[in-house]
Amino acid sequence: MFRQPKIEYKSNSQILAMRKAGIVLSRALDSAVAAARVGVTTDDLNTVFEGVLKEAGATSNFLGYHGFPKSICTSVNHEVVHGIPGGYTLQDGDILSIDGGAVVDGWHSDSARTVIVGVARPEDVRLSDATEAAMWYGIAALASAKFVGDIGAAIDDYVSELPGKRLGILQDYVGHGIGTQMHQAPDVLNYRSTHRGPKVRPGLCLAIEPMLVLGGLETRTLEDDWTVVTLDGKRSCQWEHTVAVHDGGIWVLSAADGGASALEPLGVMPVPLEA
Structure with a gap:
């Protein structure tokens, strides 16, 4: 029999350390998103992001990861991840x-945002809004979840019930555990599955990251061995946050307000830990 990868559960002090990394990351993404304008190159955004990390004494966990050459991923239009x-x-x-x-101090954070440059197409606004909302529904589900699979079920239910043309949930790319490494057990599916996953317990830290598409779910990887694109050329979107579970509740480590503004309308209040 195959043994499941061991999950790294964090103490409250370790979650607080991860929060430091999450706050730096939030500021860096703020700056990169603000710099995303017509005429700016994606490498310019990488430079802006790196500048915030350097000023804070943090490092990028993307740069050099399996040979990845930059500090952020910038996926445009039909590029998925x-x-x-x-x-x-x-x-x-x-x-x-x-x-x-x-x-920061050996503890990782991971987060993604989507921005529409210039004049937005209505279908792209709907795609980004739905992807962001799906992420928050998944995070809200974690607050009362018994199993990690409850997150994907909540995301799937939300997307399935949207009015209008059905949006696709990519299944080849999923969320993950995070802590002393960027990618850890367990996998966090973005769709409903018969596999419930491990039980949710205090100390579990997850990166929740749904990716939705306007068209089909088939993808391919470009010759750079990194960039994943939709096979039909339709547009894609990603949103992501790092979230911790502790004895008092959940806390969105990569959101400046801990997730309060997005979670309160869903009936969930994040619970910060005291230093």
């Missing part, structure tokens, strides 16, 4: 997902 920042100049109407991570 792992887009490499470079000379591409942002155009009016681009939908851009910025995924980044930070390490």
